[in-house]
Amino acid sequence: MYNPTPTGGISGRVAGGKRIKLALDTAKEDPLALRDGAARGKTAIREALGRWLETTLPRFFAWLAVTVWRWGGDWRGLRPFLTRTSAHVAVIAVACVALALSSVRWPALAARPLPSVPEIFAQQTTPETSEDALAEVLANNGQPPQPDSWGPVTRRVDPHTIIPDRPRLDVITYTVQLGDTVQAIAARFGVDPTTVLWANPAVEDAPDLLRIGQEIIILPIDGVYHTVAEGDTLESIAEKYKVDVEEIASCEYNHLEPPDFAIEPGMKLIVPGGEKPWVPRVVTSYTGPIPEGARGTGLFQWPVLGYITQGYWYGHRAIDLGVPVGTAVRAADGGFVSFAGWTDIGYGYLVVIDHANGFATYYAHLSNFYVTAGQAVERGQVIAATGNTGWSTGPHLHFEIRYNGVQQNPRAYLP
Numbered sequence: 001m002y003n004p005t006p007t008g009g010i011s012g013r014v015a016g017g018k019r020i021k022l023a024l025d026t027a028k029e030d031p032l033a034l035r036d037g038a039a040r041g042k043t044a045i046r047e048a049l050g051r052w053l054e055t056t057l058p059r060f061f062a063w064l065a066v067t068v069w070r071w072g073g074d075w076r077g078l079r080p081f082l083t084r085t086s087a088h089v090a091v092i093a094v095a096c097v098a099l100a101l102s103s104v105r106w107p108a109l110a111a112r113p114l115p116s117v118p119e120i121f122a123q124q125t126t127p128e129t130s131e132d133a134l135a136e137v138l139a140n141n142g143q144p145p146q147p148d149s150w151g152p153v154t155r156r157v158d159p160h161t162i163i164p165d166r167p168r169l170d171v172i173t174y175t176v177q178l179g180d181t182v183q184a185i186a187a188r189f190g191v192d193p194t195t196v197l198w199a200n201p202a203v204e205d206a207p208d209l210l211r212i213g214q215e216i217i218i219l220p221i222d223g224v225y226h227t228v229a230e231g232d233t234l235e236s237i238a239e240k241y242k243v244d245v246e247e248i249a250s251c252e253y254n255h256l257e258p259p260d261f262a263i264e265p266g267m268k269l270i271v272p273g274g275e276k277p278w279v280p281r282v283v284t285s286y287t288g289p290i291p292e293g294a295r296g297t298g299l300f301q302w303p304v305l306g307y308i309t310q311g312y313w314y315g316h317r318a319i320d321l322g323v324p325v326g327t328a329v330r331a332a333d334g335g336f337v338s339f340a341g342w343t344d345i346g347y348g349y350l351v352v353i354d355h356a357n358g359f360a361t362y363y364a365h366l367s368n369f370y371v372t373a374g375q376a377v378e379r380g381q382v383i384a385a386t387g388n389t390g391w392s393t394g395p396h397l398h399f400e401i402r403y404n405g406v407q408q409n410p411r412a413y414l415p
């Protein structure tokens with residue numbers, strides 16, 4: 001149906017409407033026909049709309065152009081404005097037509113229900129691994145994570161600086177903060193506690209003695225930080241820390257230049273994966289005769305009763321038992337005293353009991369001791385009083401069990 005007048009659209013629409021009405025009338029008797037009729041009605045509307053768009057829109061644009069041109073002739077000053085306006089109208093119209101003709105389906109805005117309170121709590125992230133859990137505890141300054149009562153609203157207080165996960169490109173210096181331990185710092189920087197120990201001789205000597213404000217070196221990767229000494233070669237360093245020469249030479253942080261990978265005294269090298277041998281602190285022990293009958297049972301008892309303030313780990317091969325100064329220390333097993341006195345290697349006042357069966361026990365940071373070297377002691381006998389001497393940050397008993405000179409985890413031997 002071609003309609004030469006601009007009202008063609010309207011007549012087309014009317015015709016469509018009539019047809020729908022007709023269809024509805026015939027469908028009254030038969031529900032099947034009703035459905036058929038409705039479908040036909042829809043088709044009619046679509047057809048009419050299509051015809052209207054085909055015929056009227058081009059006419060409208062032609063009319064618009066002519067009008068603009070005519071107005072331009074009459075009011076020259078308005079022409080730029082009108083031209084711009086018609087251009088805008090044309091662009092919008094074309095966009096509308098494109099939308100109408102393309103079978104664009106608008107996405108239905110599905111009504112999404114707001115999460116219920118239990119769901120909100122369930123959404124709160126719970127750490128998946130024990131390492132994550134540890135990191136979370138550390139991030140909370142040593143406190144276990146508190147559930148957020150208003151999870152979606154409040155932010156968890158984290159007084160620490162956020163350390164990004166991306167690899168660090170160089171050695172950095174970290175300033176010790178309140179509550180830091182070697183293990184906590186290592187966890188925050190994603191390195192092994194031994195890496196922190198080995199890069200910082202002061203920390204290695206006394207891992208319990210971190211001072212607030214102390215600056216410690218953190219390597220970007222696990223390994224040993226070695227200062228090149230006179231006569232050192234890559235080979236000798238590699239052998240010392242049990243790695244391949246290749247590991248040191250190719251480590252990007254060392255900036256060694258091929259082909260000779262020259263090193264000079266004073267240079268600091270990262271030895272990736274390197275290990276420092278553990279050197280236990282040794283005290284000059286009693287070498288006299290073993291007293292008659294001074295032999296341990298092999299069954300240990302607690303030297304004091306207190307909370308374990310630091311457990312056994314690589315950098316601390318002992319347990320620390322927090323007790324007030326002056327608490328009686330009992331021999332963990334029978335034996336003889338092989339050392340009783342002051343040490344300059346961090347133990348402060350120390351008593352060592354040799355159990356004459358391969359085992360020896362160390363009682364450190366004492367305020368007083370009541371035994372002398374060579375004296376036989378019985379299991380449970382009071383031998384000393386706890387204190388805070390030597391490299392100690394608070395009153396506690398530092399207790400070691402050594403077997404043939406090698407420090408053991410005391411928890412494995414205590415009831």
Ligand SMILES: [Zn+2]
Binds near residue numbers: 208310318319397399
């Ligand atoms: Zn200790």
